[in-house]
Amino acid sequence: MRPTTAFLSLVLLAGSACTHGTNIQQGTPVTPSSTDLTERSRELAKRVIIADGHVDMPYRLREKLGPDGEPTEDVSQRTAEGDFDYPRAVEGGLDVPFMSIYIPAEYQETGGAKALADSLIDMVEKIARKSPEKFAMARSVEEARRNTREGKISFALGIENGAAIEDKLENVAHFQRRGVRYITLTHSKDNLLSDASFNAGKRTWNGLSPFGKQVVAEMNRVGIMVDVSHLSDDAIRQAVETSQVPVIASHSSCRHFTPDFERNISDELIRAVAAKGGVVMINFGSAFLSQAANAYQQQIHKDITTFATTRGLKPDSPELKAFVESYLREHPAPLAKVEDVADHIDHVVKLVGIDHVGLGSDFDGVGPTLPIGLKDVSQYPNLFRVLLERGYSEADIEKIASGNVFRVWQQVEAHAASR
Template identity: 80%
Template sequence: MRPTPALLSLFLLAASSCTHGSNRQETPASPSSMDPAERGRALAQRVIIADGHIDVPYRLHEKLGSDGQPTEDISQRTAGGDFDHPRAVEGGFDVAFMSIYIPAELQTKPGASKVLADSLIDMVEKIARQSPGKFAMARSVEEARSNTQQGKVSFALGIENGSAIEDSLQNVAHFHQRGVRYITLTHSKDNQISDASFNSGKRTWNGLSPFGKQVVAEMNRVGIMVDVSHLSDDAIRQAVELSQVPVIASHSSCRHFTPGFERNISDELIRALAAKGGVVMINFGSAFLTQAANAYELEVRKAVMAFAQERGLARDSAELQAFAESYLREHPAPLARVEDVADHIDHVVKLVGIDHVGLGSDFDGVGPSLPIGLKDVSQYPNLFRVLLERGYSEADIEKIASGNVFRVWQKVESHAVGR
């Protein structure tokens, strides 16, 4: 999902195993008799946690200083956002798939999407270079594991919106060379590759475009994971069928809990994705988790849009922003809880087994709608506690935390090397 530096963006979106190394805590195996909260904290420090979608880059991009550099230093504790190094260490967090988010509005400006993608990748690489004792880039599972052994938080790269490819298949290889390891084929609007779930009133391609089908094949060839979050159902179905390797949904939850919300994955498509070896990575946003929160966001969106239309206001106007903030104060959000995230994990496991679910928080992308108990990267142990209480083994949780997505990542790499 797109980042939400302003509340208004959130509600207008649809309308437009390895032991840690030197400077990380080394934790012995926890006895089963230990309190679940303590076991959750210990387990988070022992296993590798990989999150499929963290929107830090665009959040920093929207707050650049006059020198063109980020005004926040995520190597230190920050007042804003959901991710920084101190909180990552607290939560035992290891591998962040940093979202290289490309707004749908750039799709009408030839070349602009690729330029932004390259600039955001430059930013992430610079952050890693500036704090070499804390961060490191990860272009493979082996590099991610090695970074963890050295006590560093890894930055892997995923492009959110295939519009960055522009109209050139050569750009797929270009982004692979830059370290991109998944591409979300589209975002909030249909693009040159695929129809989008949020664009429900229009279907440009009835799934993937002819060019989009070539893009999937090229991603398979060079070794980039196909990400089907944000796609329409037909596009997901086609991408899963066409891909010669497993695909991921980097930050999607289960539609079973939010009927009619196409942005989440249906049971039918979860089964199809799993049959090809793929992984659904659960989004932590409350609107993805419960029907009450989903309906609430729809009502807020309607109210804000009606106010804008009545007064002829632009989406970025101060008056509209003030109205949105006032409305939210007067109508508090029904937030989900960490247990709701566990419910979605349970649902995938019951449908298709433990090997096909992971974590895709959408931290820094869903703003204030994060659930109680999972407000930032320091709180993954809370989820582990709930899973332990529900009878998941530590081996199961390790698969959820990173093992499953690492398996897909390695499979995609091996396929590309073997061609």
């Protein structure tokens, strides 16, 4: 997820009972054994493959290109900014981040969406080529596993916003050849494929468009996972029904905790995704996790928009920036905690079982709204510790970390290969 408006972007930039393989009830504290849980969680993060469904590193780098057109940050080294770099990924045990090829909604109107997607893919491939001892591309689960065995971090690719397909069905196969392994059908506004959750006041298609249904079928044919994050409820429902293989929600949390936030996925739709064999991958942004943080984000967006529009201010206006800074000092943002991420995992497991939940952090996409204890890619062990404390087995955590999304990925590969 990237901010849905320029004003929200300004805000983000300024604010710097179930069982789990045991008979322990959900949320019941477990008395630690003699093994220190902190060390055990770190060891577990090193041992299992961690696949994160959504990391916005490519667009983060694109926003700060140097005069030569190259990124000013080198993510093969520790960086002062952002949530992802190689040293921190190694520290946290991250193996397979799906790098988001993010296409802002305005490209649907101005054109150039496919070209932007190709340029971002080029950037990710170049980063991997420049540090072959650290990074490698992953076009399949087999490649991802091999890269991990060789001590490399895999870059898998997911396009965020099917606007990159433009109006040409053949572009689906083009992006499959380029290594894209999921496509989020839309983003913050309705596009040629689908209605968007953030565009609640308008429903262009009442779900998927006829072209969107063709695109889903073509994604099935060529072996690209269908991602239903950002879609309206009707569009999610229709995507699940149309797809012949399981779908994923690459970075969505549970609407149970944020009832008025359609961007999160409802219990009904979690059940629908799971019934098809799919996976809901939990977003780490505080506004996705807690009602207090969600209400705060909506209020601050409203207040800043009102201030700007009544004064005719542009997003880069010094007066608007000063207002935001003052607002944040007087009204500090409530942040979720790592335990809240575990609560969302618990909720999915309670509804549909351990096989249908994963991790989709939205690192580098939700800015300073990340929860206490999960501020960057070095901190996955903190979440593992909470899950161990709640009685999840190591086999359960491995499914959450990568096993479930790898299963879907392989099913989609196998379906395409059988055609």
